[in-house]
Amino acid sequence: MNLQPQDSSYRPVRSILELRPDIGDPVKPADFPKTILRYRNDRWARAVGLEHLDGSGWLDHFGRFAPLPGNLQQPLALRYHGHQFRHYNPEIGDGRGFLFAQMRDHKDRLMDLGTKGSGTTPWSRMGDGRLTLKGGVREILATEMLEALGVETSKTFSLIETGESLERNDEPSPTRSAVMVRLSHSHIRFGTFQRIAFEENEQLMRQLVRYSLNNFYGGESAEHDAALLLHRAAEQMAKLAASYMVAGFVHGVLNTDNMNITGESFDYGPWRFTPKWDAGFTAAYFDQQGLYSFGRQPEAIHWNLGQLAVALRLICPAEPLIEALEQFAPLYQEALAEHFCWRLGVQSKGLEPDRSMIAAAEAMMRQDDIGIDRFFFDWMGGDTSEQISTSKAGTDFAQHMKTYTSSRSRGHGYWQGSEPQSMLIDEVETIWDAIADDNDWNLLQQKIRDVRTMGAALRSN
Template sequence: MPVSPDYRPDPRFSDLGPEFGDVVAPADFPETFLRVRNDRAAATVGLQTLTDAEWIAHFGRFQPLPGQPGPLAMRYHGHQFRTYNPDLGDGRGFLAAQLRDDQGRLLDLGTKGSGTTPWSRSGDGRLTLKGGVREVLAAAMLEAQGAPTCRILSLIETGEELQRGDEPSPTRSAVMVRLQHSHIRFGTFQRAAFFGRRDQIEILIEHVRSLYHPAVPEGDAPGLLTAIVAASARLTARWVAAGFVHGVLNTDNLNVTGESFDYGPWRFLPFYDPAFTAAYFDQTGLYAFARQPEAVFWNLTQLAGCLKLVADVEPLTEALNGFGPAYIRELRAAFLERLGVKSLGEAADQRLMDTTLALLREKGEAVRWEPLFHDWFAGFSSSARALAGPRAKDWQGKAFDAFRFALFEHEPDRPERLENPVFARPDPEELLIGEVEAIWAAIDANDDWSPLSEKLARLETARSARSLAGGST
């Protein structure tokens, strides 16, 4: 049986009509080598029972899954580094399927590297294997840290030699499939607005409202914007708490459900640095670590501009103005979750967040971002462990005293999680660029996939340790 009884196809994007997507054919790859198969993610949508041969047929050759109409390249526009580009769209990917997960949510299977489409422009429609490996790692790390993220379902090497101007070429090729709540982007609305299509904006609003934000009343464009603002604030806050820099926060890389995807030149902070950038081509620091909230808000204003075709400016502005307060609330909550403590109220929670950032700022390169959250997870319950660990000498000074006082005000949240062997280790799982390059080097030089497999296993262990007993992360 190719799929389990839990598989529930529900293709809905095609309901929007042919003006929102193009029927396309996948590339015919010369070879298919299954490199990453995410059975935990597959089990949430009833695909874990596929054999490897069936897996490759569906996610390497893209034979449609049961009840699915076949590949659709989605149409959208977008601002790229704040310059409007009307020539975008799915240029090396497509929507392969839509299905319900074990919570009843509608999820997409979206591809990257699956061949050319009408929106490929001069591109080859392919994905480098290194790019695919980097996306697998980014999604796994963010999920382990409790950030809303797509999950990489599949990575298949495709046997082509690709030419790229920004890395050694020829380089190996791959096709990737991500499992994600929605691929409808801010840029999907921008395309409709660009052509002055009020009717398409209304269709999109109802589609997005009914499928992803059903609490919003029918026809309530400001209400839908409010929901998207809230989801985007949560996403941005959890990026910051994770020390994550997306790198390319264009309007085609943000979606209506507030779920992170399309990981290109991402980085995790080695240590606190507000100006840290991920993309070598981001020479002005537009998408630097500390500017990510500003970038997301700017993108939300572009979405609001599209909704002006069907709604008054005042309620849309009111919805936008909710981003700042929502972001701060979500950031406080994210820091509490990362530190494994309970809320004590707005003032105390703000004090803890402020002193955490002040400590990271004071220590600079002496203390990396992730180890602080590892050492002090669950607050005072970790005192003996942290003060006897490899960073004991760093846990002193005025800024540390203020941090410790604020932390110890808060009651530990499920301190039994500290019994997990993850917290007995001297160092946490990090994902700095040196380790990413080392994982790729083993694959590139020796076709050794064990460092990647081992890293993914450790990240899953870390995720499980933090989410024990139904935690919010």
């Protein structure tokens, strides 16, 4: 589950140029009045060979966007379309970000460095192309927590304050500005395929399918490469949906332009973690119908895969695409059981026993009003006989747990504490208030340390 990154050398590549010129547009970064480093992700910098950059070099590359050696000489704002709350929008693309660089990581995976808040592009529409500092801080917190909980997520790589004042409708303004760099295993979105299908560009669609299989899925091939890609994407998206649920995470904006072909979670706007196992909990105030509520996220991701299948019909018959789509539900159930057992610290007993145990756990959390983080913390490894609830739901779950074997020791110091790590909205706001009111970054830095300690405990045997 999202193993700790290892040291690697810097190995630049420029694979995206295989798809030029139709995949994106060359752009220039904004010229910021200031570049104040607020966060650098040294452990992931080591994984892509960039830990050697000193302070001025870091600011030069990730605040002023001087090209990295041997890399893209000009950033690319990628083109895509997307269903936004299930309404098709052909007027979008990278409006405040761009692909800045590509390289290999410690697993020899192709990785992209992309930006958020780096200035206007041809796809900015009426936007200013900027990012609020609060938005950047929230993305740090989301990605750190999700990584610790075993969710495949982009990594917040750098956050630099830029010295501008921004006006926003959804937070007190004027507010401080920033530019963020994220490290992702691809920036190719479902919406990228949708745009190509909209334009009926068969040649580019075939090139993009082959690019994706070559760079993200080991160069596999089949009679229908598009169906193979959809099948691989369905496998990864099923894992993502399951990991969201076990983490208690609500992304908030699961549009097709926010779906990565590798199944990696990214682009965190109105995200939240739900305090309780509440299927109707939503993250975005504007999601009034609950389309992307906690409990509907697997459905939303499956629907998005269906739109990817529609796009791939440009070069592939329907039958193998339908077959790939139909794999999502069983793959999701398998992934949910695997991830639930992993976080609980027990060995899986098989799909049907695990599903029964998970149903009992959900009932216990709902009926006994137990928070998700508290539940997993208390029951880690199943060694909690002194904490067995006397409710019917609690008794039922305890009976299930007696049949499971622990797969993780409670020896790590994290389990000796009295409180689990969480990332609920009140704590997020407290961390931001310290920054906004007093320019105090200590709470953020401490939270990152605490979350990483939890991640190490979850990875330990």
